[in-house]
Amino acid sequence: MPLPYPCRLFLFDLDGTLIDSREDITRAVNAVLIKMGQRALSTAEVIRFVGDGVETLIQRVLRNATGAEPGDDQVSAGINLLLEEYRNHLVDSTRLYPGVRETLESLRWARLGLVSNKPEALSRRLLAAFGLAECFCAVLGGDSLPQRKPDPAPILEAMSRCHALPAETVMVGDSPTDTIAGKAAGVFTCGISGGFRSRKELEAAGPDVIIEHFSELLKLFCAPRD
Numbered sequence: 409m410p411l412p413y414p415c416r417l418f419l420f421d422l423d424g425t426l427i428d429s430r431e432d433i434t435r436a437v438n439a440v441l442i443k444m445g446q447r448a449l450s451t452a453e454v455i456r457f458v459g460d461g462v463e464t465l466i467q468r469v470l471r472n473a474t475g476a477e478p479g480d481d482q483v484s485a486g487i488n489l490l491l492e493e494y495r496n497h498l499v500d501s502t503r504l505y506p507g508v509r510e511t512l513e514s515l516r517w518a519r520l521g522l523v524s525n526k527p528e529a530l531s532r533r534l535l536a537a538f539g540l541a542e543c544f545c546a547v548l549g550g551d552s553l554p555q556r557k558p559d560p561a562p563i564l565e566a567m568s569r570c571h572a573l574p575a576e577t578v579m580v581g582d583s584p585t586d587t588i589a590g591k592a593a594g595v596f597t598c599g600i601s602g603g604f605r606s607r608k609e610l611e612a613a614g615p616d617v618i619i620e621h622f623s624e625l626l627k628l629f630c631a632p633r634d
Contacts, residue, residue, distance in 0.1 A: 421581030424603030584613035
């Protein structure tokens with residue numbers, strides 16, 4: 409596909425794309441594991457379980473810790489503990505990735521939306537904490553709809569709220585989940601390396617383009633001529 413690619417709407421993932429939240433997520437997960445009588449995990453161990461929502465994260469870390477499938481009560485207790493812990497330490501160490509603020513400001517010719525698998529309320533709090541809440545015409549979290557990425561429904565809903573068509577929309581994210589959801593929704597997909605997933609994982613998902621730095625968006629995309 410020829411570049412620069414004209415578009416009207418950018419949809420962004422949050423964790424690993426706009427923000428580096430790995431330390432705060434790791435601390436919250438380990439607080440839960442310790443309270444549940446399990447050993448703490450390294451940041452690398454925790455982050456490989458992140459990306460598909462809170463419930464899946466808790467299921468994965470408990471399965472890893474115990475070697476067995478966690479029961480519903482155990483998962484429910486873990487979710488409640490995690491949300492309580494994480495809400496209280498949401499931005500202790502979390503930072504925007506380099507170039508994010510400046511690039512978003514330079515993309516004002518386009519509409520911006522957020523499509524994350526993090527709960528919507530926490531996603532909105534994080535955007536507000538970094539002064540970015542007013543930049544987005546739509547914010548969808550993992551609990552905003554019955555479906556979440558890699559299902560295309562949140563992307564389709566964000567396009568509807570922001571009044572854009574698939575052919576004029578770009579999904580930007582650091583994980584295969586973002587690429588899979590974007591492809592299913594019929595939008596241009598842009599993987600960004602250096603987030604929570606490796607470049608090898610991104611390449612396997614087959615996004616239309618992969619960038620190394622957030623600011624590369626300014627070179628690869630442009631406003632439509634009409």
